[in-house]
Amino acid sequence: MDLRTLFRRVGLALRFIAPLTLVLALLALALVPLVESLTLRWWVTDLETRSRLVANTMQEQLVDLVQQGNGARVRQLFRRAVEDERLFALAYCNDAGQIVYRTDTYPVALGCNEIRGSGPDAHVLRQFPPAPIHVTWFPIPSNGQKIGTLVLVHDMSFVERRTADTRRYIIGFFILLGVVVSLITVFVAHLSWRGWMDGMRALLRGEGIIQPFRASANPDLQPIVDEVKALLREVDHSRRNLGRGAAWNPDMLRSVLRNELAGDEILLVSNREPYIHMRQGDSDKLAIRRPASGLVTAMEPIMRACSGTWIAHGSGTGDRAVVDRHDHILVPPDNPSYTLRRVWLSEEEERGYYYGFANEGLWPLCHIAHVRPVFRTSDWERYVEINQRFAGAVCSEARTEDPVVLVQDYHFALLPRFIHERLPKATIITFWHIPWPNPESFGICPWRARVLDGLLGSTILGFHTQYHCRNFIDTVDRYLEARIEYEASRVSYGGHRTSIEPYPISIQWPSPWADVQPAVAECRRRVIEREGFPGHVRLGIGVDRMDYTKGIIERFHAVEKLLETHPEYVGRFVFVQIAAPSRSSLDDYRIFQEEVHSLAARINARFADAAVPPIRLKAEHHEPELINEYFRAADVCIVTSLHDGMNLVAKEFVAARDDDQGVLVLSQFTGAARELHDALPVNPYHVDQCAEVLDQALRMPPDEQRVRMRSMRRLVQDYNVYRWAGAMLLDASRLRQRQRIVDRIDRHRERTVATG
Ligand code: F6P
Secondary structure, eight states, X not given: OOHHHHHHHHHHHHHHHHHHHHHHHHHHHHHHHHHHHHHXXXXXXXXXXXXXXXXXXXXXXXXHHHHHTOHHHHHHHHHHHTTSSSEEEEEEEETTSOEEEEOTTSOGGGTTGGGTTSOTTOEEEEEETTEEEEEEEEEEEETTEEEEEEEEEEEOHHHHHHHHHHHHHHHHHXXXXXXXHHHHHHHHHHHHHHHHHHHHHHHHTTOOOOTTSSTTTOGGGHHHHHHHHHHHHHHHHHHHTTTTTSOOOHHHHHHIIIIISTTOOEEEEESSOSSEEEEOXXXXXXXXXXXXXXXXXXXXXXXXXXXXXXXXXXXXXXHHHHOOTXXXXXXXXXXXXEEEEEEOOOHHHHIIIIIIIIIIIIHHHHHOSSOOOOOOHHHHHHHHHHHHHHHHHHHHHOSSSSOEEEEESGGGSSHHHHHHHHOTTOEEEEEOOSOOOOHHHHTTSTTHHHHHHHHTTOSEEEESSHHHHHHHHHHHHHHSOOEEETTTTEEEETTEEEXXXXXXXXXXXXXXXXXXXXXXXXXXXXXXXXHTOOTTOEEEEEEEESOTTSOHHHHHHHHHHHHHHOGGGTTTEEEEEEEEOOXXXXXXXXXXXXXXXXXXXXXXXXXXTSSSOSEEEEOSOOOHHHHHHHHHHOSEEEEOOSSBSOOHHHHHHHHHOTTSOOEEEEETTBGGGGTOTTSEEEOTTXXXXXXXXXXXXXXXXXXXXXXXXXHHHHHHHHTOHHHHHHHHHHHHHHHHHHHHHHHHHHHHHHHHHXXX
């Protein structure tokens, strides 16, 4: 124990002990004289009783001997009497007040005079050096006549001795009492302090109220508990409301980072990189491609605003050529504002981790889109390895011990745990971009407990909807021994707590092309010209990755049905499907792709006489600016996902329509349908219904389109991607604040425990 700690501890103990000692000392001071006078009184009473007893015993014999004048016998009688240790001396005085007989010990100076006139049976206590004495005298009668006085002198020094003993005992008792009470007080205070610390920690961590903070355990503490809770609520509230009502934009997000996270380091991890360098043919020329990915669409503007580091798989054929020796490259290429760190995977690793476990296992498992999930042990092993490799990359990129790490998607279910083990102070926000199924469906995964354990390494785990949060919590409840706080939406597992929260993802607002995009009429003109459509056609648009979850087949069937039931659209309505190639090395995707192509061909063949084939399938990569042009040119955008976490295409279409025109047909099985209530909802499995809704969309008057589109644009504007990221970062900052206080308490407590 160092000297400072010793002094602090002694000081703390003295705060209890000093006033206690003072009170006990005062009590002792008041009590000692009281006890002394009391005991003296008892002794004197006792001596008087004894004296009377002695006098009565001697009286008869003394009268005889005095009347006989037998001095020798009187002295002998007196000598025998003073053999009693306390009876110090005896004397017999005649009626004239002269000493007639006395023992040798009788103080002559005491004489007989002093007692004269004091009346019979009187006594006196006096200091008769060297010791205090007690004198009692008794008249000696004979035949009813007083003939003399018997004087008994008791030695009182034993009283003094016993009084001193009593004083010592009393002082000793009070010292002992002081020590015992002090020890008990310090011990109880220590226990209470620990309880308070635990209670405070629990409260700060947002746990349920625990002992001794439970009001029923100690109702006296309830007002303090209420006050602390109110204070925390206020802090939470002010953080949650930060920016509510205000327009969220990159500046706002930057100010959150600066003010709420004190400029803390931001690291983002995803499988897909935001910029892919591709070799063009055999030449050294490189083209930069922006992938068709909702994740990239959402995260890219955030990283531009945060200037952190984005760690991702370098999947482009030209990626290695452009990185520095740390595998870094600054992006975006036209205006570098953050670092992209590329992680390399071999083909075999990518096959197992990305194509295998992530896309043949977790993807169909979570989407429940009638494609069987496939789980292979070898894929799982690659998945574990690659998650570990990314954890290594995160740790090597981290400059601080407590960065904010944004883990993206189902490719990295184990990453939060691996990072947490290596950087326990990091705030890990994991966002699961796809749906989370019910416990029964998830239970199919052979490594379900490991996946759940991995995700519970996160500080915050986000899903698009409350429904997916609920599914996740139910799954944890089913397969792990974890403590679940349903109301607070928190899971405690292995001593670590994870908040499960819905954060509906969104897009950049205003659209990055808002200031430079051509007018709607011009976009339409360009599209019509590019595609060679007749000028009068009504245009439908669908933009997806070529993925079986997107409902492309169902959409084509709906278009066919529309033309079948409403032949007036034949040759007058064209549906353009942009389908970015995706995961095409997987059988399910290849088969699906073929199916899509052949269905489009069949439908087009069926309406071969039309002025224009009804389906224009564009199965190739399109850059976002071009897609924006198609959105602006279209009369209706069709999103028919069979199951989708959010679907940002729906929001991108809305963002593109600054003319307030255009109709959104939206699958009820997307997260977006829970927000965009002015879209026309469809069940993609119900082809007839979809066809009718398509007709309704194409007939919708401009005024109704305007009202609906305005309302959807307001929503996407308000709940843009900056607000989405801001909400997560504010929650992270709140938890970091709490964690810092908890750490401080823990450190203080550890110091206290260590120092005994
Ligand atoms: O929707 C899930 C998701 O991972 C998105 O995050 C992303 O937009 C999309 O799939 C892209 O998939 P991939 O990275 O496999 O091309």
